[in-house]
Amino acid sequence: MLEKNALYVVATPIGNLRDISLRALDVLGKVDLIAAEHVQNSQHLLATHAITTVKWISLHQHNEAAVSEKILTLLDSGKSVALVTDAGTPGISDPGAILVRQVRAQGYPVIPVPGANAAVCAMSAAGIMNPHFLFYGFLPAKSGLRKRELITMQSYPYTLIFYEAPHRILECIADMLEVFGPDRELTIARELTKLFETIHAGTLQQVLDWLQADANQQKGEFVLLLSGAEVPEKSEISDQARHTLICLLAELPLKQAVKLTAEISGENKKVLYQLALDLKAAGDSG
Numbered sequence: 674m675l676e677k678n679a680l681y682v683v684a685t686p687i688g689n690l691r692d693i694s695l696r697a698l699d700v701l702g703k704v705d706l707i708a709a710e711h712v713q714n715s716q717h718l719l720a721t722h723a724i725t726t727v728k729w730i731s732l733h734q735h736n737e738a739a740v741s742e743k744i745l746t747l748l749d750s751g752k753s754v755a756l757v758t759d760a761g762t763p764g765i766s767d768p769g770a771i772l773v774r775q776v777r778a779q780g781y782p783v784i785p786v787p788g789a790n791a792a793v794c795a796m797s798a799a800g801i802m803n804p805h806f807l808f809y810g811f812l813p814a815k816s817g818l819r820k821r822e823l824i825t826m827q828s829y830p831y832t833l834i835f836y837e838a839p840h841r842i843l844e845c846i847a848d849m850l851e852v853f854g855p856d857r858e859l860t861i862a863r864e865l866t867k868l869f870e871t872i873h874a875g876t877l878q879q880v881l882d883w884l885q886a887d888a889n890q891q892k893g894e895f896v897l898l899l900s901g902a903e904v905p906e907k908s909e910i911s912d913q914a915r916h917t918l919i920c921l922l923a924e925l926p927l928k929q930a931v932k933l934t935a936e937i938s939g940e941n942k943k944v945l946y947q948l949a950l951d952l953k954a955a956g957d958s959g
Contacts (some may be wrong), residue, residue: 675703675786680776681755682769684762684788688866690721697786698722706751708732708744710759710768732756734768735738741772748781755786762790766810766836792834795862795896798872803901806832814841816848823852830901837895843884849899850877858900865894885890910948914938919948 675681685693701707702724709715712729719727732740744754756763756772763769773783792808807826812819823947826833837845846859855878863871863938871890873883877899884890910918917937921930927949935942 675700675753676782677751677753679753679782680744680748680773681753681784681786682763682773683755683786683788685715685757685760686866686936687720687760687789687791687794688719688864688870692789692866693718693722694786694788697788698724700786701727701755701757703753704755706730706744706747706759707755708740708772709757714759715757732768732772737768739952741775744772745775745779745781748776748779748911760789760791762788765790765792765808769902789866791836791862791865791894791896794865795860795872795898796832796834798862799860799898801831801832801860801876801898801900803830805830806834806898807945808834811836811838812845816844819845820848820852823849828902830904832901833899835897835899837897839892842891842895843881845897846877846881846884849897850881853877860898862896862898863890865896866912867893868891909939909944910940914940914945915948918945920950921951922952949957 681704683697683700684694685697685917692716701719704727706728707715708730708731710731712731716729719725730740730743732744747754756769758769761767764773776783783876807829809822809826812822835845849857849859855876857877858874859877859880860872860874861880861884863869863873869889869892873880873890875883914934914937918930918934921933924930925933931942931945931949934940934945938945
């Protein structure tokens with residue numbers, strides 16, 4: 674049973690048309706209207722699943738604000754609406770955020786129907802051990818702006834996830850190579866869930882060489898997963914902080930000595946406290 678006055682945000686396949694949930698098909702077959710990025714593409718998806726009696730409206734990046742007003746009018750009259758994009762989850766590097774924001778602002782329910790997402794799909798098959806990642810999406814199209822953005826991420830310790838188009842893939846990786854150096858690890862996922870799906874990993878230099886050697890691998894839609902910066906291991910307590918703590922312990926109560934040492938050195942207070950206890954137990958506090 675669908676809710677009235679509700680916007681359903683429905684994820685659709687990123688390639689393989691069978692990667693759609695039963696719930697998504699149920700919603701798309703029952704709503705009063707579907708707002709689609711490209712109506713013909715979405716009609717083909719639903720026709721594959723024998724859904725043809727649906728009303729459509731086109732909603733894309735150039736008309737989203739205007740179409741959102743029409744959808745609000747429909748919601749106000751008690752209708753239910755579904756939002757889909759060409760592939761994946763709406764509002765993630767795709768249109769949808771403006772509509773969702775306006776619908777929520779008017780107090781109507783926004784109901785997500787989860788499903789395919791290219792970034793998560795790529796991560797699941799990449800074997801990357803780092804549990805933390807930053808999803809960026811599409812980098813700027815121009816090299817200068819792209820490198821400027823990449824420079825801001827040089828020290829990030831997380832896996833960095835980008836989307837890229839085929840006509841920019843070589844120059845994008847070349848810019849990454851210039852900014853991050855040749856040894857950062859890159860996993861490149863191409864045409865996910867489609868016939869020519871490819872997942873390839875190596876250093877930035879190795880991946881660029883691999884792409885340049887085979888023009889066929891430069892085709893399709895790409896997800897790029899770049900390894901994060903290595904965080905240098907830090908010793909538990911610096912020699913200077915240890916010396917400061919010893920000096921203060923000779924003159925002050927333990928808690929006060931720890932507090933002042935933490936403020937002076939910036940070291941972790943819990944680690945300093947344990948060190949102070951060890952020093953006291955060893956008789957090495959003065």
